[in-house]
Amino acid sequence: MGERRYFDEMHGEGGNIRAPYAVYGSWLHSIPVEELEKRHREADLIFRRLGITFNVYGADGGVERLIPFDIVPRILAAEEWDLISRGVIQRVEALNAFLHDVYNDQDILKAGILPPELILTNPAFRPEMLGLKVPQKVYAHVAGIDVVRVDAETFYVLEDNARTPSGVSYMLENRQAMMRLFPDLFASHSIAPVNHYPELLLETLRSVAPRGVDDPTVVVLTPGQYNSAYFEHAFLAQEMGVELVEGQDLFVDGGTVFMRTTHGPKRVDVIYRRIDDDYLDPLAFNPNSSLGVPGLLAAYRLGRVSIANAIGGGVSDDKAVYTYMPEIIRFYLGQEPILKNVPTWNLRRPSDLAYVLEHLEELVVKEVHGSGGYGMLVGPTSTKAEIAAFRERIKAEPSRFIAQPTLSLSTCPTYVDRGVAPRHVDLRPFVLAGRKTMVVPGGLTRVAMNKGSLVVNSSQGGGTKDTWVLEGNHARSRS
Secondary structure, three states: OOOOOEOOOOOOOOOOOOHHHHHHHHHHHHOOOHHHHHHHHHHHHHHHHHHHEEEEOOOOOOOOOOEEEEEEEEEOHHHHHHHHHHHHHHHHHHHHHHHHOOOOOOOOHHHHOOOOHHHHHOOOOOHHHHOOOOOOOOOOOOOEEEEEEEOOOOOEEEEOOOOOOOOHHHHHHHHHHHHHHHHHHHHHEOOOOOHHHHHHHHHHHHOOOOOOOOOOOEEEEEOOOOOOOHHHHHHHHHHHOOOEOOHHHEEOOOEEEEOOOOOOOOOEEEEEEEHHHHHHHOOOOOOOOOOOOHHHHHHHHHOOOOOEEOOOOHHHOOHHHHHOOOHHHHHHHHOOOOOOOOOOEEOOOOHHHHHHHOHHHHEEEEOOOOOOOOOEEHHHHHHHHHHHHHHHHHOHHHHEEEEOOOOOEEEEEEEEOOOOEEEEEEEEEEEOOOOOOEEEEOOEEEEEEOOOOOOOOHHHHHHOOOOOEEEOOOOOOOO
Protein backbone atom coordinates (compact mmCIF):
# COMPACT_ATOMS: atom_id res chain seq x y z
CA MET A 1 0.00 0.00 0.00
CA GLY A 2 1.39 3.42 -0.92
CA GLU A 3 1.87 6.15 1.64
CA ARG A 4 -1.27 8.14 2.29
CA ARG A 5 -1.20 11.62 0.72
CA TYR A 6 -2.35 14.67 2.64
CA PHE A 7 -3.23 18.15 1.44
CA ASP A 8 -0.41 20.54 2.36
CA GLU A 9 -1.96 23.96 3.04
CA MET A 10 1.29 25.81 2.26
CA HIS A 11 2.55 23.93 -0.80
CA GLY A 12 -0.64 22.55 -2.30
CA GLU A 13 -0.80 19.44 -4.47
CA GLY A 14 1.78 20.49 -7.04
CA GLY A 15 4.40 21.51 -4.51
CA ASN A 16 4.19 25.20 -5.40
CA ILE A 17 3.52 27.65 -2.58
CA ARG A 18 -0.19 28.48 -2.44
CA ALA A 19 -1.28 32.13 -2.71
CA PRO A 20 -2.17 32.71 0.98
CA TYR A 21 1.37 31.64 1.95
CA ALA A 22 3.21 33.50 -0.85
CA VAL A 23 4.73 36.29 1.26
CA TYR A 24 5.18 34.13 4.34
CA GLY A 25 6.76 31.30 2.35
CA SER A 26 9.44 33.59 0.95
CA TRP A 27 10.19 34.87 4.44
CA LEU A 28 10.30 31.34 5.93
CA HIS A 29 12.72 30.07 3.29
CA SER A 30 15.05 33.02 3.89
CA ILE A 31 15.23 32.91 7.70
CA PRO A 32 17.97 30.79 9.34
CA VAL A 33 16.81 27.84 11.43
CA GLU A 34 18.77 29.30 14.36
CA GLU A 35 16.59 32.41 14.26
CA LEU A 36 13.43 30.29 14.33
CA GLU A 37 14.83 28.40 17.32
CA LYS A 38 15.46 31.71 19.10
CA ARG A 39 11.89 32.89 18.45
CA HIS A 40 10.58 29.52 19.62
CA ARG A 41 12.42 29.91 22.94
CA GLU A 42 11.08 33.46 23.29
CA ALA A 43 7.52 32.21 22.71
CA ASP A 44 7.99 29.53 25.36
CA LEU A 45 9.16 32.20 27.80
CA ILE A 46 6.16 34.43 27.03
CA PHE A 47 3.69 31.65 27.78
CA ARG A 48 5.50 30.60 30.95
CA ARG A 49 5.39 34.17 32.23
CA LEU A 50 1.70 34.45 31.41
CA GLY A 51 1.04 31.20 33.25
CA ILE A 52 -1.03 29.74 30.43
CA THR A 53 -1.32 26.14 31.54
CA PHE A 54 -3.60 23.21 30.92
CA ASN A 55 -4.41 20.69 33.62
CA VAL A 56 -3.91 17.09 32.56
CA TYR A 57 -5.95 14.92 34.88
CA GLY A 58 -4.14 11.80 35.99
CA ALA A 59 -0.81 12.89 34.53
CA ASP A 60 2.28 11.65 36.35
CA GLY A 61 4.36 14.19 38.19
CA GLY A 62 1.83 16.99 38.50
CA VAL A 63 -1.27 18.19 36.72
CA GLU A 64 -0.23 21.40 34.97
CA ARG A 65 1.72 21.86 31.78
CA LEU A 66 2.11 24.34 28.97
CA ILE A 67 0.26 23.60 25.76
CA PRO A 68 2.88 23.49 22.99
CA PHE A 69 2.69 26.68 20.92
CA ASP A 70 3.85 26.62 17.32
CA ILE A 71 5.43 29.79 15.94
CA VAL A 72 4.50 28.98 12.32
CA PRO A 73 1.02 30.44 11.66
CA ARG A 74 -1.78 28.82 9.72
CA ILE A 75 -2.88 31.17 6.92
CA LEU A 76 -6.32 31.24 5.28
CA ALA A 77 -7.39 33.35 2.31
CA ALA A 78 -10.39 35.66 2.69
CA GLU A 79 -12.54 33.46 0.44
CA GLU A 80 -11.63 30.32 2.40
CA TRP A 81 -12.66 32.02 5.63
CA ASP A 82 -15.86 33.27 3.98
CA LEU A 83 -16.91 29.67 3.35
CA ILE A 84 -15.97 28.51 6.86
CA SER A 85 -17.62 31.43 8.65
CA ARG A 86 -20.87 31.18 6.71
CA GLY A 87 -20.89 27.45 7.39
CA VAL A 88 -20.35 27.64 11.14
CA ILE A 89 -22.84 30.51 11.55
CA GLN A 90 -25.45 28.43 9.69
CA ARG A 91 -24.60 25.47 11.89
CA VAL A 92 -25.06 27.35 15.16
CA GLU A 93 -28.31 28.96 14.03
CA ALA A 94 -29.65 25.48 13.26
CA LEU A 95 -28.39 24.11 16.60
CA ASN A 96 -30.18 26.86 18.49
CA ALA A 97 -33.41 26.29 16.57
CA PHE A 98 -33.09 22.56 17.29
CA LEU A 99 -32.53 23.07 21.03
CA HIS A 100 -35.46 25.50 21.28
CA ASP A 101 -37.68 22.97 19.52
CA VAL A 102 -36.74 19.87 21.54
CA TYR A 103 -37.45 21.74 24.79
CA ASN A 104 -40.74 23.19 23.52
CA ASP A 105 -42.88 21.91 20.63
CA GLN A 106 -40.65 18.98 19.56
CA ASP A 107 -41.72 19.37 15.94
CA ILE A 108 -38.64 17.56 14.65
CA LEU A 109 -39.57 14.48 16.69
CA LYS A 110 -43.19 14.63 15.55
CA ALA A 111 -42.00 14.85 11.94
CA GLY A 112 -39.98 11.65 12.39
CA ILE A 113 -36.69 13.29 11.41
CA LEU A 114 -34.99 12.07 14.61
CA PRO A 115 -35.92 9.02 16.68
CA PRO A 116 -37.54 10.36 19.89
CA GLU A 117 -35.54 8.02 22.13
CA LEU A 118 -32.29 9.56 20.85
CA ILE A 119 -33.38 12.83 22.49
CA LEU A 120 -35.78 11.94 25.28
CA THR A 121 -33.61 9.22 26.85
CA ASN A 122 -30.36 11.08 26.18
CA PRO A 123 -28.30 11.63 29.38
CA ALA A 124 -27.72 15.25 28.33
CA PHE A 125 -31.46 15.96 27.84
CA ARG A 126 -32.82 17.97 30.78
CA PRO A 127 -36.59 17.61 31.34
CA GLU A 128 -36.30 20.57 33.73
CA MET A 129 -35.87 22.77 30.64
CA LEU A 130 -39.16 21.73 29.02
CA GLY A 131 -41.31 24.76 28.29
CA LEU A 132 -38.70 27.21 29.54
CA LYS A 133 -38.49 30.22 27.23
CA VAL A 134 -34.94 31.55 27.07
CA PRO A 135 -34.07 35.07 25.81
CA GLN A 136 -33.65 35.36 22.02
CA LYS A 137 -34.39 31.58 21.83
CA VAL A 138 -30.65 31.05 22.19
CA TYR A 139 -29.25 28.03 24.05
CA ALA A 140 -25.70 27.82 22.68
CA HIS A 141 -24.36 31.33 23.19
CA VAL A 142 -20.75 30.25 22.72
CA ALA A 143 -20.10 27.34 20.37
CA GLY A 144 -16.85 25.83 19.17
CA ILE A 145 -17.37 24.13 15.82
CA ASP A 146 -14.45 21.85 14.96
CA VAL A 147 -13.60 22.03 11.26
CA VAL A 148 -11.15 19.87 9.30
CA ARG A 149 -9.84 20.20 5.78
CA VAL A 150 -9.07 17.42 3.30
CA ASP A 151 -8.23 19.32 0.09
CA ALA A 152 -8.12 22.79 -1.42
CA GLU A 153 -11.92 23.17 -1.51
CA THR A 154 -13.33 20.73 1.05
CA PHE A 155 -13.91 21.47 4.72
CA TYR A 156 -15.88 19.17 7.02
CA VAL A 157 -17.41 19.77 10.44
CA LEU A 158 -15.87 17.14 12.69
CA GLU A 159 -18.00 17.88 15.76
CA ASP A 160 -20.07 20.53 17.52
CA ASN A 161 -19.23 21.83 20.99
CA ALA A 162 -22.25 23.66 22.40
CA ARG A 163 -21.83 23.08 26.15
CA THR A 164 -18.73 24.84 27.50
CA PRO A 165 -16.20 24.94 24.64
CA SER A 166 -12.72 26.03 25.67
CA GLY A 167 -9.66 27.33 23.87
CA VAL A 168 -10.55 30.91 23.01
CA SER A 169 -7.94 32.28 25.43
CA TYR A 170 -5.26 30.44 23.44
CA MET A 171 -6.57 32.01 20.24
CA LEU A 172 -6.17 35.46 21.78
CA GLU A 173 -2.84 34.89 23.51
CA ASN A 174 -1.38 33.17 20.44
CA ARG A 175 -2.10 36.31 18.43
CA GLN A 176 -0.55 38.58 21.06
CA ALA A 177 2.58 36.44 21.18
CA MET A 178 2.93 36.36 17.39
CA MET A 179 2.57 40.14 17.14
CA ARG A 180 5.38 40.54 19.68
CA LEU A 181 7.63 37.93 18.06
CA PHE A 182 7.08 38.79 14.38
CA PRO A 183 6.06 42.45 13.99
CA ASP A 184 7.65 42.48 10.51
CA LEU A 185 5.28 39.74 9.32
CA PHE A 186 2.25 41.64 10.55
CA ALA A 187 3.49 44.70 8.66
CA SER A 188 3.70 42.66 5.43
CA HIS A 189 0.32 40.91 5.78
CA SER A 190 -3.21 42.30 6.11
CA ILE A 191 -4.47 40.03 8.91
CA ALA A 192 -8.01 40.23 10.27
CA PRO A 193 -8.00 41.01 14.02
CA VAL A 194 -9.31 38.71 16.74
CA ASN A 195 -8.61 40.79 19.84
CA HIS A 196 -12.16 42.18 19.93
CA TYR A 197 -13.56 38.75 20.88
CA PRO A 198 -14.01 39.59 24.62
CA GLU A 199 -15.92 42.72 23.62
CA LEU A 200 -18.20 40.70 21.36
CA LEU A 201 -18.63 38.04 24.05
CA LEU A 202 -19.73 40.66 26.57
CA GLU A 203 -22.09 42.19 24.00
CA THR A 204 -23.56 38.73 23.37
CA LEU A 205 -24.03 37.98 27.06
CA ARG A 206 -25.64 41.36 27.74
CA SER A 207 -28.02 40.86 24.79
CA VAL A 208 -29.60 37.80 26.46
CA ALA A 209 -30.28 39.43 29.83
CA PRO A 210 -33.68 38.81 31.43
CA ARG A 211 -36.54 40.89 30.10
CA GLY A 212 -36.66 44.40 31.54
CA VAL A 213 -32.99 44.50 32.59
CA ASP A 214 -31.31 47.37 30.75
CA ASP A 215 -27.88 47.34 32.39
CA PRO A 216 -27.22 43.69 33.27
CA THR A 217 -24.57 42.47 35.69
CA VAL A 218 -22.60 39.67 34.05
CA VAL A 219 -20.35 37.19 35.86
CA VAL A 220 -18.17 34.23 34.83
CA LEU A 221 -18.88 31.19 37.00
CA THR A 222 -15.88 28.86 37.37
CA PRO A 223 -15.50 25.56 39.24
CA GLY A 224 -12.21 26.95 40.59
CA GLN A 225 -8.48 26.94 40.10
CA TYR A 226 -8.16 23.16 39.73
CA ASN A 227 -10.26 23.09 36.57
CA SER A 228 -8.32 22.40 33.35
CA ALA A 229 -9.49 25.67 31.77
CA TYR A 230 -9.24 27.91 34.86
CA PHE A 231 -6.73 30.22 33.18
CA GLU A 232 -9.28 30.85 30.45
CA HIS A 233 -12.09 31.60 32.92
CA ALA A 234 -9.95 34.18 34.71
CA PHE A 235 -8.61 35.60 31.46
CA LEU A 236 -12.06 36.15 29.91
CA ALA A 237 -13.51 37.69 33.09
CA GLN A 238 -10.60 40.12 33.22
CA GLU A 239 -10.83 40.97 29.51
CA MET A 240 -14.59 41.60 29.75
CA GLY A 241 -14.22 43.58 32.98
CA VAL A 242 -16.65 41.36 34.91
CA GLU A 243 -16.36 39.36 38.12
CA LEU A 244 -15.00 35.84 38.19
CA VAL A 245 -17.05 33.95 40.77
CA GLU A 246 -17.35 30.48 42.26
CA GLY A 247 -20.60 28.93 43.43
CA GLN A 248 -19.99 30.00 47.03
CA ASP A 249 -19.88 33.65 45.90
CA LEU A 250 -23.50 33.51 44.71
CA PHE A 251 -26.80 32.86 46.46
CA VAL A 252 -30.48 32.87 45.57
CA ASP A 253 -32.99 34.88 47.56
CA GLY A 254 -36.64 35.23 46.57
CA GLY A 255 -36.00 33.72 43.16
CA THR A 256 -33.21 36.20 42.33
CA VAL A 257 -29.48 35.50 42.14
CA PHE A 258 -27.13 37.70 44.13
CA MET A 259 -23.37 38.02 44.38
CA ARG A 260 -21.66 38.58 47.70
CA THR A 261 -19.55 41.74 47.62
CA THR A 262 -17.78 43.90 50.19
CA HIS A 263 -20.61 46.40 49.70
CA GLY A 264 -23.35 43.86 50.30
CA PRO A 265 -25.39 41.67 47.93
CA LYS A 266 -25.51 42.65 44.24
CA ARG A 267 -28.02 41.22 41.80
CA VAL A 268 -26.61 39.01 39.01
CA ASP A 269 -28.46 38.95 35.68
CA VAL A 270 -26.31 36.86 33.33
CA ILE A 271 -24.06 33.95 34.28
CA TYR A 272 -21.47 32.74 31.78
CA ARG A 273 -21.01 29.38 33.39
CA ARG A 274 -18.04 27.09 32.89
CA ILE A 275 -19.51 24.36 35.11
CA ASP A 276 -21.27 21.28 33.75
CA ASP A 277 -25.06 20.95 34.14
CA ASP A 278 -24.81 18.29 36.85
CA TYR A 279 -22.97 20.59 39.24
CA LEU A 280 -24.86 23.86 38.69
CA ASP A 281 -27.52 23.48 41.36
CA PRO A 282 -27.38 20.84 44.13
CA LEU A 283 -31.12 21.23 44.74
CA ALA A 284 -31.95 20.28 41.14
CA PHE A 285 -29.11 18.07 39.93
CA ASN A 286 -26.22 16.46 41.79
CA PRO A 287 -26.99 16.96 45.51
CA ASN A 288 -23.33 16.42 46.41
CA SER A 289 -22.08 19.32 44.29
CA SER A 290 -20.34 22.11 46.16
CA LEU A 291 -19.52 23.96 42.93
CA GLY A 292 -22.97 25.28 42.09
CA VAL A 293 -25.63 27.58 43.51
CA PRO A 294 -28.61 26.15 45.44
CA GLY A 295 -31.84 27.41 43.87
CA LEU A 296 -30.24 28.53 40.59
CA LEU A 297 -32.59 26.45 38.43
CA ALA A 298 -35.66 27.94 40.14
CA ALA A 299 -34.38 31.48 39.46
CA TYR A 300 -33.65 30.47 35.87
CA ARG A 301 -37.13 29.05 35.35
CA LEU A 302 -38.63 32.25 36.75
CA GLY A 303 -36.75 34.19 34.07
CA ARG A 304 -34.78 36.24 36.61
CA VAL A 305 -31.33 35.14 35.48
CA SER A 306 -29.86 34.07 32.15
CA ILE A 307 -27.37 31.23 31.90
CA ALA A 308 -24.91 30.89 29.03
CA ASN A 309 -24.68 28.32 27.71
CA ALA A 310 -28.19 27.20 28.60
CA ILE A 311 -28.81 24.12 30.71
CA GLY A 312 -29.51 21.06 28.56
CA GLY A 313 -27.61 22.19 25.49
CA GLY A 314 -25.38 19.12 25.67
CA VAL A 315 -27.98 17.08 23.81
CA SER A 316 -26.83 18.83 20.62
CA ASP A 317 -23.21 17.77 21.28
CA ASP A 318 -24.19 14.11 21.15
CA LYS A 319 -22.21 12.51 18.33
CA ALA A 320 -25.26 10.45 17.31
CA VAL A 321 -27.29 13.69 16.99
CA TYR A 322 -24.37 15.00 14.89
CA THR A 323 -25.19 12.37 12.26
CA TYR A 324 -28.55 14.10 11.74
CA MET A 325 -27.16 17.66 11.40
CA PRO A 326 -27.74 17.92 7.64
CA GLU A 327 -31.42 17.06 8.20
CA ILE A 328 -31.57 19.46 11.18
CA ILE A 329 -30.25 22.32 9.01
CA ARG A 330 -32.77 21.56 6.26
CA PHE A 331 -35.66 21.20 8.73
CA TYR A 332 -35.18 24.50 10.58
CA LEU A 333 -33.48 26.74 8.03
CA GLY A 334 -34.72 25.31 4.73
CA GLN A 335 -31.12 25.41 3.45
CA GLU A 336 -28.52 22.96 2.30
CA PRO A 337 -25.55 22.62 4.67
CA ILE A 338 -22.69 24.91 3.67
CA LEU A 339 -20.21 22.68 5.49
CA LYS A 340 -20.75 18.93 5.27
CA ASN A 341 -20.52 16.39 8.07
CA VAL A 342 -17.73 13.87 8.03
CA PRO A 343 -19.30 10.65 6.67
CA THR A 344 -20.42 8.89 9.86
CA TRP A 345 -21.79 5.48 10.80
CA ASN A 346 -24.45 5.65 13.53
CA LEU A 347 -24.13 2.36 15.43
CA ARG A 348 -27.77 2.48 16.49
CA ARG A 349 -28.47 1.30 12.92
CA PRO A 350 -27.91 -2.46 12.49
CA SER A 351 -26.43 -2.10 9.01
CA ASP A 352 -23.97 0.56 10.19
CA LEU A 353 -23.03 -1.55 13.21
CA ALA A 354 -22.34 -4.62 11.06
CA TYR A 355 -20.12 -2.64 8.68
CA VAL A 356 -18.12 -1.02 11.49
CA LEU A 357 -17.49 -4.29 13.34
CA GLU A 358 -16.06 -5.70 10.11
CA HIS A 359 -13.81 -2.70 9.40
CA LEU A 360 -12.62 -1.51 12.83
CA GLU A 361 -8.97 -1.52 11.79
CA GLU A 362 -9.75 1.17 9.16
CA LEU A 363 -12.00 3.48 11.21
CA VAL A 364 -12.07 5.99 14.04
CA VAL A 365 -14.69 5.09 16.68
CA LYS A 366 -15.85 7.64 19.26
CA GLU A 367 -18.15 7.63 22.26
CA VAL A 368 -21.23 9.74 21.56
CA HIS A 369 -20.65 11.73 24.77
CA GLY A 370 -16.85 11.63 24.64
CA SER A 371 -14.58 14.66 24.39
CA GLY A 372 -10.94 15.61 24.59
CA GLY A 373 -9.79 12.64 22.54
CA TYR A 374 -10.62 10.19 25.32
CA GLY A 375 -12.55 6.94 24.88
CA MET A 376 -11.85 6.62 21.16
CA LEU A 377 -10.29 4.01 18.90
CA VAL A 378 -8.07 5.04 15.99
CA GLY A 379 -8.11 1.76 14.08
CA PRO A 380 -5.08 2.22 11.80
CA THR A 381 -2.78 3.01 14.75
CA SER A 382 -4.22 0.47 17.23
CA THR A 383 -2.98 -3.02 18.04
CA LYS A 384 -5.02 -6.14 17.33
CA ALA A 385 -5.60 -6.54 21.06
CA GLU A 386 -6.89 -2.96 21.40
CA ILE A 387 -9.22 -3.45 18.43
CA ALA A 388 -10.54 -6.73 19.84
CA ALA A 389 -11.21 -5.15 23.23
CA PHE A 390 -12.98 -2.18 21.64
CA ARG A 391 -15.08 -4.54 19.49
CA GLU A 392 -16.46 -6.09 22.68
CA ARG A 393 -17.27 -2.63 24.09
CA ILE A 394 -19.19 -1.78 20.93
CA LYS A 395 -21.11 -5.07 20.95
CA ALA A 396 -22.14 -4.51 24.58
CA GLU A 397 -23.60 -1.01 23.94
CA PRO A 398 -23.66 -0.07 20.23
CA SER A 399 -25.69 3.11 20.83
CA ARG A 400 -22.78 4.59 22.80
CA PHE A 401 -20.62 4.90 19.67
CA ILE A 402 -20.31 6.39 16.21
CA ALA A 403 -17.61 5.64 13.64
CA GLN A 404 -15.93 7.71 10.96
CA PRO A 405 -13.34 7.07 8.25
CA THR A 406 -9.74 7.96 9.05
CA LEU A 407 -9.69 11.37 7.41
CA SER A 408 -6.75 12.66 5.43
CA LEU A 409 -6.49 15.80 7.58
CA SER A 410 -4.60 18.63 5.93
CA THR A 411 -1.14 19.56 7.16
CA CYS A 412 0.50 22.89 7.87
CA PRO A 413 4.21 23.67 8.26
CA THR A 414 5.09 23.40 11.94
CA TYR A 415 8.25 24.15 13.91
CA VAL A 416 9.58 20.88 15.34
CA ASP A 417 12.90 19.70 16.79
CA ARG A 418 14.49 19.31 13.35
CA GLY A 419 13.25 22.56 11.82
CA VAL A 420 9.95 22.94 9.96
CA ALA A 421 7.86 19.92 8.96
CA PRO A 422 4.19 19.23 8.08
CA ARG A 423 1.83 18.32 10.91
CA HIS A 424 -1.92 17.64 10.89
CA VAL A 425 -4.31 20.40 12.00
CA ASP A 426 -7.93 21.20 12.70
CA LEU A 427 -9.70 24.52 13.36
CA ARG A 428 -12.12 25.60 16.08
CA PRO A 429 -13.88 28.87 15.21
CA PHE A 430 -15.78 30.36 18.17
CA VAL A 431 -19.32 31.35 17.24
CA LEU A 432 -21.24 33.80 19.43
CA ALA A 433 -25.04 33.80 19.39
CA GLY A 434 -27.24 36.36 21.11
CA ARG A 435 -29.25 39.08 19.39
CA LYS A 436 -27.19 38.13 16.34
CA THR A 437 -24.85 35.28 15.42
CA MET A 438 -21.24 36.17 14.67
CA VAL A 439 -17.72 34.77 14.58
CA VAL A 440 -14.31 36.41 14.81
CA PRO A 441 -12.07 35.66 11.82
CA GLY A 442 -9.83 32.71 12.55
CA GLY A 443 -10.29 30.65 15.65
CA LEU A 444 -7.99 28.16 17.30
CA THR A 445 -5.88 25.94 15.07
CA ARG A 446 -4.89 22.81 16.94
CA VAL A 447 -1.92 20.84 15.69
CA ALA A 448 -0.83 17.23 16.26
CA MET A 449 2.79 17.83 17.25
CA ASN A 450 3.84 14.19 16.84
CA LYS A 451 4.77 13.03 13.34
CA GLY A 452 1.93 11.09 11.72
CA SER A 453 -0.52 11.70 14.58
CA LEU A 454 -4.07 12.73 13.73
CA VAL A 455 -5.04 13.54 17.35
CA VAL A 456 -4.88 17.30 17.93
CA ASN A 457 -6.48 17.49 21.39
CA SER A 458 -4.45 19.33 24.03
CA SER A 459 -5.12 16.53 26.50
CA GLN A 460 -3.50 14.11 24.04
CA GLY A 461 -0.30 16.08 23.42
CA GLY A 462 -1.54 18.46 20.71
CA GLY A 463 -0.41 22.05 20.38
CA THR A 464 -1.85 25.29 19.01
CA LYS A 465 -1.10 27.82 16.26
CA ASP A 466 -2.12 31.36 15.48
CA THR A 467 -4.65 31.42 12.63
CA TRP A 468 -4.31 34.26 10.14
CA VAL A 469 -7.26 35.21 7.95
CA LEU A 470 -5.99 37.49 5.20
CA GLU A 471 -8.21 40.45 4.50
CA GLY A 472 -8.96 41.07 0.87
CA ASN A 473 -11.63 42.45 -1.41
CA HIS A 474 -13.89 39.58 -0.37
CA ALA A 475 -13.07 39.61 3.37
CA ARG A 476 -16.02 38.67 5.52
CA SER A 477 -17.11 41.20 8.16
CA ARG A 478 -20.06 39.83 10.08
CA SER A 479 -18.19 40.02 13.38
